[in-house]
Amino acid sequence: MDPRDTSAPETRAQTLPAPPTLAELLLTTPVALFLDFDGTLVEIADTPDTIEVPGELGPRLRLLASRMDGRLAIVSGRSIDDIATHFDSEGLARAGSHGASRFAADGARLGEEPAGLDDDTVQLLTAYADKTGCHLERKSHGAALHFRQVPEAGDAAIAFATELARRKGLDVKTGKAVIELVQRGATKAAAVTAFMATEPFKGATPIFIGDDVTDEDGFRSATAHGGFGILVGNRDGSAARYALPNVPSVHDWLTMWSDAK
Secondary structure (H helix, E strand, C coil): CCCCCCCCHHHCCCCCCCCCCHHHHHCCCCEEEEECCECCCECCCCCHHHCCCCCCHHHHHHHHHHHCCCCEEEECCCCHHHHHHHCCCCCCEEEECCCCEEECCCCCECCCCCCCCCHHHHHHHHHHHHHHCCEEEECCCEEEEECCCCHHHHHHHHHHHHHHHHHHCCEEEEECCEEEEECCCCCHHHHHHHHHCCCCCCCCEEEEEECCHHHHHHHHHHHHCCCEEEEECCCCCCCCCEEECCHHHHHHHHHHHHCCC
């Protein structure tokens, strides 16, 4: 260890190499892209409703999907309906609610629609958010407590949601200043597996791009299917093989090929 390095070992993140360009990858294999939304395609905001989505995002993704014969899917923790309020995702394969709710590009549902949370769970989360100043995000198939604006409430919010999930037989998803309750089995890995079993994804090399802890399941699933993950940002112990530094670099990596003539 360099004696001039005074940072604690646990705070230093591994440095992953940059991925090959998409154009380079497509010279050797058909590629299937799985893209997280917040922190990957759009910048994270103080609350889920205040994100700013570039106006050209939908058209560019549809162009890229077309040039990849449809092998592109959005895989988000948001619900499908919520994604649709922020940008036009029609014509794209998409999975919401951490991969539990899945649709092909033509709108056909893949698998059964998951159940939502019961009224008692929602009421308990609502009361807790009102009391602590956390922001409660209601979703079709879950609910999340965001504490970005009240970071001092984070540890208690995580403890509360974890215990509530245990009592209700739910799973928890933790991320950047957020903890979410979902039905069991809702993972981005399941979404990758479901898409990879169908055309046009079948037989392609999957690449999952995401920034948060919940994307690690997607990285591992892509690797299990012969592909790899690309982490947006930096985090120690990630299952991703490569990394891109931020959202603009993801856009550059994607459009580097889609804009090619």
